[in-house]
Amino acid sequence: MNNNKAIQVQDLHKNFGDVYAVQGVSFDVQAGEIFSLLGPNGAGKTTIISMLACLLEPTQGDALVMGHSILREPMAVKQAIGVVPQEIALYEDLSARENLTFWGKMYGLRGGPLKQREPLRFPSLSDRVDEVLEVVGLKDRQKGRVSKFSGGMKRRLNIGIALLHRPEVIIMDEPTVGIDPQSRRNILDNVKEMNRQGTTVLYTTHYMEEAQELSDHVAIMDHGKVIAYGTHDELVKIVGELDRIDLTISAESAQVIEQWQATEGVHQITAEDGELTLLVDDSNIVLPRLFESATQAGVRITSVEIQEPNLEAVFLHLTGRALRDE
C-alpha cells in the first residue's frame, strides 16, 4: 500500500461506444476514512465502482486497491473489498443464514482457518455468520426466507454480506435509495461503526446530507468527471460565504426573475420544477430586496428556505443544476 492510501484511482476512463461514462477520473482514498462520491444519477459513480470491483474493464487508466492493481490483480482486489450493490442482490428463496453462509464461502471462508494474509480473526464461517446476523439485527430471522423480509431487512442483509470476510475496504453504491428514514439512519450508523473499526469506506450517493454527515473527503462528480474534491469545508469554500435561498412564488414571472438577477448580492438563480434557488451574498440583506421586487411585480413569495453554504450549493455553483434526481 502506498502512503497509507487504500484506494488510488489513476486517470480512469470508461467508454461505452460513444458514451463517455467516466472521463479521466483520479482520486485517492486514505486508509481508514469514509470517502464519498457525490453526484446525480448518471454522473458515473456506479461505473467507477464497477471498475474498482473488477466488474468492468477500464478503457484507460488503472486503480490500486490496497496496493493491488484492478487490471493485473483482480482476485487480490476482490479479496480486499466488500461490495454493497445499489440493488439488493440476494437469493430470495434462501434464508438469511443460507445467504450469508453461501456468500461467506464465496469469500473463501470455511469452517477451518482462513487462507488469508491476515491472521485468523474468527473460528469458523458459522461463527462469523452469527456475528454478522447480530450486527445487522437479523439473528431472530436467520431461518426466514428472504422473500418474506421487508425492504429494510433485505437492505441490512445486503450490507451484512459485504462484511462477512472483514474486508479492508467496503464499497457501498447508494445503499439508502428508496428506503424509509429509520432504515436509512440504521445504515448510516452502521457505516460509521464499520469505519470506527478501521474499515475504509467508499460511499456513493446523490444525497448531499449523507456525504456531509459521513465523509472525510468528498469527490463531486458530474458527467463522468470529478468536478471538485476535498473535505467538506474545502468544498464549501468554493461557494465562499454565499447563502442559498430556495423560494417558491405564486406565479411564474420572467420579469421577477430578471429583476432578481439584476439585484445586488444575487450571484445565481436557477429555476426547476417551480422552485427557484438563489445563491446570494447575505440572505439577511438580499431577501428584503427580493420581496420588494416581487411585490412590485405583483407576485407573491409563498415559501422561503435559507441554507448555509453546503455541498448542494457547491454543485449548483459548479454545474448550474440542482443535485436532485434527474
Added chain:
Amino acid sequence: MKIIDVALKDMLRSFRNMFFLMFGLGVPLLMSGIFYFAFGGLGGDGGFEVPQTRVQIVNLDEPVAEYGDFSAGQMLVEFLQTEELSDLMAITKAPDAASARAAVDDQEAGVALIIPAGLSASVFDPAGETAIEMYQDPTLTLGPGIVKSIVSQFVDTLAGSKIAANVAHERLPEQGVTVDAAILQEIAMQYSNWSFSLGEGGADALLDVRSPLGKKDTDQMVGIVGLIMAGMMIFYAFFTGAASAGTILQEEESGTLARLFTTPTPQSTILGGKFIAVFALIAVQLAVLMPISSVIFGTDWGAPLPLALAALALVILAASFGIFIVSLLKDTRQSGIVYGGVMTALGLLGISSVFTMNVPYVSPIVETLPLIVPQGWAMRAMRLVMEGGGVSDVLLTVGVMLALSLVFFLIGVFMFKKRFA
C-alpha cells in the same frame, strides 16, 4: 471447493422451486399416469383393454327354402352374439336399416350392420354378388376395425363356399360330371365345415408368428406406457436443462451474478458450478423418475449397462443443450418463449415416435425427422435399450449424443465467456 458450493446452492434453490418440482418430476409422472390410466392400468389385469363397441344389427336376409331354410344372415347374427365376442361387441337388433343408421347418427351405437336381403340367395346364385353394409361413426376407428375384422372372417367363409360352388359349377362339366344343386350344396357344405374347423384351430393353424430377434415379449400396455414414460422423461429432462441453465439469466437480472463476480471466485468457477448443477439436476430427475415408473407402471427400462450409457448420454446432452440454448438468450423474458415454444416444439418432434407407435404405417420422413433434434437421438437410444438392445446396439447413438453434447457445450461456454468478458 467453491465450484461445488455454487452447484449445491443452485440445486438447493431448484429443489425449492415449484417449477422444477412440477415440470421435472410432477408432470412426467402425471402424464404417464394419465396414459397408464387411459389404457386400463387401474383396476384391470394390466392388459390392453380393447373397447366394447355397440353394434346395431339388422337382418334383412330371407332364408332360402330350397336349401332347407338356410339363412346366412341369421347365422351371422348368432355368430356375433356368441359369448366369446361379448367383450368386444354389444349387439342390439334394430327393427330396420333406417333406425340402425339413426342409432349411429345419434351416437347410441358405433356401428350398424345391415345384412341385405338376398344374402343367402346370393350364396347359391352363381352370379350373385352382394355386400353387408357397415355404417360407422366417423370418430371411431378401433371399434369399427375390430367389428370389420370379425365380420370379414364370417363373410370370407361364405364367400369361400360360394367360390367353391362356382368353381365346381364351371369346372366339373369338364370332368364329365353333371352339376346339380345337390352337388353344389354338398361342395359348399364341405367347404364350410373345413372353414369352421380351420377357424377352430385359430391363427396357429395358418401362421407361425415370431417376434423379431431381440424384441421383448412385453405386456403391450406396459410397453406402451413404458415408452410414454421414456418420452416424457426425455421431454422434461431437456426442459430441466434449459430451466436450470436459465438461472444464469435470472441471477444476472437480480444482480447476484454480478455480486458473485465481485467475490474472489474465478468466473470459470462460478459458471462451472452452475453447469455442474444443471447436470446434477437432470441426473436427479432421471434417478427419481425411472425407479418410480418401474414401481408404479411396471416399466422395464432394459439391461443395466446399456441403460446406464443411454441415461448418462441423456443427462449430458440435455444439460449441454440447455446451456447452449440459454447462452443465446438475452434475458429471462426470452426464456419464456424458449420454454413454452422452442423446447416444446423440439421436444415433441424428438419424442414423436411415442405418438406413432400405435399408428399403422408411418412414413419414413416421420420416422427420421426426430433425428434433427437432440431429443430425437435420446429417444432413439432409450427405445433401443427398452426394446432389448445391448451395449453394441446403443453405442453409435450414444456416440452421436456425446458428440452433439460436446458441440453444444463448447458453443455455450464460448457464448457465456464472451458475454461476461
Added chain:
Amino acid sequence: MRVIDLTLKDLTQLIRDWQAAMFLLIMPIVFTLFFGFIFGGSGGEEDPRLPVGFLDQDGGSVLSAHLLDLLSASDAIRPVVLEDASLDEAEKQVNDNDLAAAVIVPAGYHDKVLAGEETPLTVIADANTAVGSTARYGVETGVARLLGAVQAARLVQGETADEAFLLQTLDDAIEAWREPPLKIAERQSTAIGEGEEETMESNPYAQSSPGMMVQFSIAGLLGAANILVIERQSKSLQRLLTTAISRVEIILGHFLAMFVMIFAQIFLLMGFGQIALGLDYLREPVATLLVVVTMSLWTASLGLLIGALAKTEDQVHAFALIPMFVLSGLGGAWMPLEFTGKTFQTVGHLLPTAWAMDGIQNIIMRGLGLESVLLPAGVMLAYAVVCFALAVWRFRFE
C-alpha cells in the same frame, strides 16, 4: 362502461405480449399440423398400406405366386418382395421398422399344402404393437383365402388325380378371390361430402384441430391470469379500488377480457382449420357458435379462478399448465377416448374438455346440427357457472 375500459386495458396488455400470442395461436397451429401429419400418415400419393416383406423360399411355386397376388389385393398390407434375401435379413428389416412384418414361404410349401398337410407360414412380426398386429391380420386373411382356394380346388378335383385340373381350378378360385362375391361395404355416418360414397377419406386433422384448440385455449390463460396476479402484486389493484370502479366491475372486466381473448383465439383457429385444413366448422354456424361461446365461457371462468387463487407468476404456471395437461389428456384432446379404457372414458366425460371435443366433432365429423351440441354446451355452461362462482368467492383484492 368501466367494465369495458378494464377489459380493453387487459386486452391491450395481452396483445402487446407476443409471448402470449405464441401460446394462443402459433403453438396450436404447429401442434395441429404436427399431429395431423403424424396420424394422417404419409400423404396422398404413397401407398399407405403396411409394407410386409415377402420371402419366397419355395422357388417361385404356384402357391407362393398366388399368395403374393392375394396379399397384393389386401387393403391393409402391401407385400414387398425380398429378392435374394436371407431369413436374418428379413428379420433385421422388421427389427429396424423398415417392414411391418415379413412372411416366409418355406421350401416345399406348395407340395405340402396340395398334399393336405398343415403347413403354417412363418411370419415375423411384433404382435405387441398395433402395426405388427395389423400386419399379421392382413397376412392371415390372405393365407386363409389361399388355403380356401386350395380347399375349393381339391373339393372340385375330388377323387381324380389330375394335378393339371387341380391347378386350373385353383387358378379359378384365386381369380374369384380378387373380387370376392360377398364383402363388406363401409360407409361413414356423416352429412359432410357425398353421403352415398361407400368409403370416406377421413380428415387427419379432425382430431388434432379441435384437440389443440381445447388444449391451447387453457394454455392461453397463462397471460390473462398473470395480469391479475401482477395487478395484485404491483398494488395496481389496490389503486383501482380507490377509484369509482366497484369490485364486481373489476371481476367482470377481467372475465370479459379473458372471454374475448379465448373466443378470438378459437375463432381464428377455426378459421385456420376451415381454410387450410378442410374442416367444415361453418357448416352449422349456429351450432358452432354455441360451442365456441360456451367453451370460451368455461375457459374464461377457469382463467378467472386461476387468477383469483394464484399468488405468484410461478403459481399461475402451475395452476394453468397442470389443468391443461390433465383436462386435455383426460378429455380426449390428444387421442380419441375410444382408444382408452372404460373407466377412463367415464372419468373423461366428467370433464368439460371431453364435451367440447364431442360438440365440435359432432359438427365436423358426424355432420350433426344444433341439437347435437346442446348437451355439450350445457355441460360447459355448468362448468362456467361453477368456476365463476368459485373465482368470485376466492377473489382476493389484497
